[in-house]
């Protein structure tokens with residue numbers, strides 16, 4: 364399948380600052396990719412380049428086979444900027460009618476779009492009276508106009524409460540199922556965990572890791588933690604059996620081990636039989652993996 | 663075309679909510695009525711109908727008010743989008759910068775047309791009520807209305823240009839006031855000073871007509887005065903109107919909006935995010 368978005372060897376500088384260094388990536392139709400990175404890592408910069416809003420020094424970017432920012436590309440790409448803003452004097456409905464007309468769609472579909480993002484009740488109120496979360500939803504609604512082949516969403520869930528976030532990711536699932544490629548950025552790691560096909564970690568303008576969460580987990584080879592709860596009266600025996608473990612006040616033993624030692628260790632725990640009341644295996648969290656790959660210089 | 667129209671509708675709505683439509687119309691009606699009332703006082707009749715006299719004074723009003731109003735409407739047009747942060751999203755839509763600009767222009771011109779239409783129309787009503795012969799002056803009133811819209815287009819383009827160059831509304835507002843002062847007030851003062859010191863020499867006969875045509879506000883004044891029958895009354899700069907053929911001031915009136923909108927488009931193209 365030809366990718367919806369291809370970026371190869373992209374370099375961008377702002378005066379002396381090298382904001383993007385040799386970044387390459389490809390996004391196929393129907394795939395959802397999350398760009399993760401600290402503030403200032405270059406996430407918004409990549410997105411603005413993909414949209415043709417800012418120029419770049421070297422490399423190549425193709426959006427649906429076209430040059431970014433060309434009218435052909437703009438017709439197929441929808442964008443949700445970071446901290447999206449609208450004119451405060453317009454109502455949500457008027458704003459969407461305007462955007463619909465600009466995309467050559469019927470303005471009368473505005474209400475339907477607002478209903479999809481749960482904003483029907485406020486459609487006839489001025490955007491100036493909206494909360495940040497409501498403005499964010501107007502922003503989402505306008506990305507649903509037409510049938511974009513590529514969605515570029517810059518921190519789309521900021522300002523949304525947990526329930527709205529879940530609804531939002533459900534909306535994305537539907538779009539991805541229809542073949543829309545989605546590039547989103549976030550610094551809330553837990554929420555992208557289950558909701559994206561691929562994670563791209565950006566650090567200081569460089570793409571330092573890329574893959575599914577499982578890939579990244581294997582590659583980072585971070586220690587796994589076993590939590591072993593002893594049966595009543597067997598805490599001491601357990602501690603002697605695993606001298607590397609650290610026992611907490613409640614008797615629960617914390618054993619850190621490498622991925623490769625996981626199965627032998629589990630066998631050892633199982634061999635203790637009735638002395639063990641319970642066992643939890645805690646894989647490295649996305650936060651751990653993220654900081655492993657995106658360590659800043661000197662850390 | 664649909665995109666220009668959609669932009670215009672949205673802009674008109676915003677201007678209406680921000681009370682621009684009522685402020686502009688109210689201001690025009692008020693000033694025009696004051697002038698009409700003053701004009702209806704008995705003047706030593708020179709065989710000119712009342713409306714033509716009113717149009718002559720409305721022309722002087724429009725020279726100041728139309729540029730002011732249009733600069734005020736336009737200085738925020740692009741700088742405001744930059745400051746609010748609405749521009750990046752807009753520029754990712756399949757709409758060109760020229761279309762965005764033309765949409766705004768269309769909305770602002772519609773507001774101006776409403777304001778001068780109502781304002782000058784009200785003055786005409788007053789004139790016709792006190793002097794039925796004033797109907798004869800309707801042609802010059804109509805000419806004043808459409809030439810005011812052209813003059814407005816020129817200063818709207820100038821306002822958009824400043825708005826794009828300044829990128830911040832406060833900076834654009836300062837520049838707009840400066841442009842108004844220079845184009846409408848200082849330019850004429852300078853010309854007057856030169857006329858006086860020249861005392862009918864080469865400057866007055868050779869340079870002055872060109873200088874008048876080069877300034878859109880003066881071209882507007884010259885056009886309306888030379889086209890109207892009340893020319894005789896006007897001295898000073900108005901007197902020079904006689905020496906400029908009508909087609910020349912008309913050409914200046916038509917070309918200036920094109921030039922200023924072209925300039926605004928170029929300035930807008932240079933706005934990066």
Ligand SMILES: Nc1ncnc2c1ncn2[C@@H]1O[C@H](COP(=O)(O)OP(=O)(O)O)[C@@H](O)[C@H]1O
Nearest residue numbers: 377382400401402403404405406407408409935
């Ligand atoms: N217009 C600009 N001029 C100068 N530097 C910029 C500009 N935009 C972004 N930067 C810099 O580029 C880097 C990447 O910024 P950005 O892409 O916004 O990061 P992120 O979205 O990941 O937080 C930052 O160091 C930022 O300060």
Ligand SMILES: [Mg+2]
Nearest residue numbers: 406407408445
């Ligand atoms: Mg950002």
